[in-house]
Ligand SMILES: Nc1ncnc2c1ncn2[C@@H]1O[C@H](COP(=O)(O)OP(=O)(O)OP(=O)(O)O)[C@@H](O)[C@H]1O
């Protein structure tokens with residue numbers, strides 16, 4: 001072998017991008033995760049089916065039976081009022097479920113040994129998680145569009161201007177990004193993708209139902225009401241009801257209910273501040289099993 | 290020779306399980322060292338520590354002079370890893386996978402494009418380059434996996450059981466690629482359960498069991514440890530066994546073993562084929578009919594059996 005043929009270790013590297021390697025690597029991973037959405041339309045389809053079914057179920061089956069105190073004009077519940085009330089609840093529940101996608105996605109990456117490979121690369125620590133949470137939140141844009149159209153068809157309306165509605169959607173996406181971190185953290189502890197499928201969802205059902213998403217908090221037993229009032233999903237849903245100009249029902253006295261936008265933002269910031277470092281710490285130690 | 294990979298006294302426990310129990314390892318630059326051991330011997334654990342995925346409980350290791358615990362990012366910049374199971378994205382195409390890993394190595398985009406093309410051709414994947422991996426066979430995935438670890442032309446390559454699950458043709462193809470890489474100056478640490486593979490590829494073989502090195506050397510020195518060559522003669526008439534044994538005594542360098550059941554005489558020798566010819570002449574001159582005769586060299590299976598007291602398990 002002549003020296004000229006000794007080519008190992010000679011690949012040319014590119015210069016550092018203006019945004020820095022962290023953002024670069026995060027975007028590479030996010031792109032990969034978003035390609036997956038396009039390649040597996042079934043996945044996106046089924047993640048849309050559930051919220052759409054919820055809209056139809058609540059709008060047509062339960063709608064007439066759930067009165068919204070403080071919003072219904074007469075004594076008999078008005079279904080169109082309930083539909084206005086319902087849609088922000090469905091939005092809130094749907095973005096919360098974005099967490100499950102992160103849990104399952106990371107458990108699969110781990111199971112396939114991809115996390116091992118990523119960890120053996122000279123890429124920035126955390127990029128895999130930033131890319132994952134970013135992509136999982138970005139996917140919700142499409143989900144929210146489809147849901148919005150479905151809502152429109154059953155009578156939901158944006159009553160308070162485009163600006164406030166945009167704020168509402170941004171708040172929803174920020175919330176999706178936040179829970180994606182919680183979901184990621186859970187995902188990194190999963191022994192296999194099957195367990196992740198269950199564990200990724202179980203905590204989300206009580207969390208979303210112990211809120212004002214579908215029924216007014218005032219209709220819950222007294223001891224549950226404080227929990228529901230301090231549940232960040234309640235403040236998210238209340239904030240978006242406000243911003244969309246939809247009926248809010250009777251607003252509780254608890255601070256989160258009085259300051260829903262602020263409380264939602266604080267909750268998100270706190271949750272990210274807790275779960276992003278926890279997830280990154282876990283990521284640095286995890287290996288495929 | 291410069292040592293590119295060096296490990297001293299690596300210990301790693303998982304609860305009660307001692308995966309590594311004081312492993313020492315040296316891989317000189319530009320060579321292939323084969324880490325050979327049965328299931329659970331600690332091969333993957335060793336590779337994971339050397340590739341910065343796991344921290345050892347005690348002991349230390351350097352790769353290209355960088356400490357695997359204190360300078361993990363430096364280590365990651367010079368290595369390529371192909372883990373025990375194919376670690377590629379199922380939903381991307383072959384080309385997209387290579388591009389993603391190239392981007393994450395921070396390589397020039399134009400270089401990644403050319404290099405991907407070259408690797409896809411080299412691994413017989415050019416036709417499948419733009420298909421999603423969901424349509425790939427296990428062997429194709431494995432080849433892409435190896436291609437992915439080569440995208441940055443690493444000077445040090447870790448291969449954890451690279452040919453497990455491949456058909457014989459793919460296995461031979463992979464051996465060729467590994468041989469080429471070494472010719473290009475790559476240093477390779479390879480783990481395997483296939484004794485033949487270590488024999489074929491590795492200059493030095495390190496046999497491990499229960500997280501400890503139990504033997505090392507070239508495949509020849511390991512075979513010598515177990516004993517040299519052996520002539521095995523099977524007679525047509527087992528009544529002549531004792532006479533044959535007596536005739537062959539001058540050729541033997543050790544104890545002659547006769548197996549009455551099989552009508553076989555086993556004679557330890559050192560002279561290789563010369564002793565074989567000598568032995569056949571002696572039997573022939575006395576008119577003893579030979580049904581079968583072989584000069585048997587010890588295989589690594591024999592080595593393993595002698596060293597560990599148990600046979601290396603085969604996964605397939
Ligand atoms: N993450 C882990 N948690 C618990 N035990 C582990 C873990 N990783 C490895 N072990 C144990 O450590 C021992 C060594 O495992 P290792 O995977 O290194 O063996 P190996 O030589 O690669 O085996 P194989 O040929 O089956 O791949 C085994 O007993 C295994 O069960």
Ligand SMILES: [Mg+2]
Nearest residue numbers: 332333334373
């Ligand atoms: Mg292994």
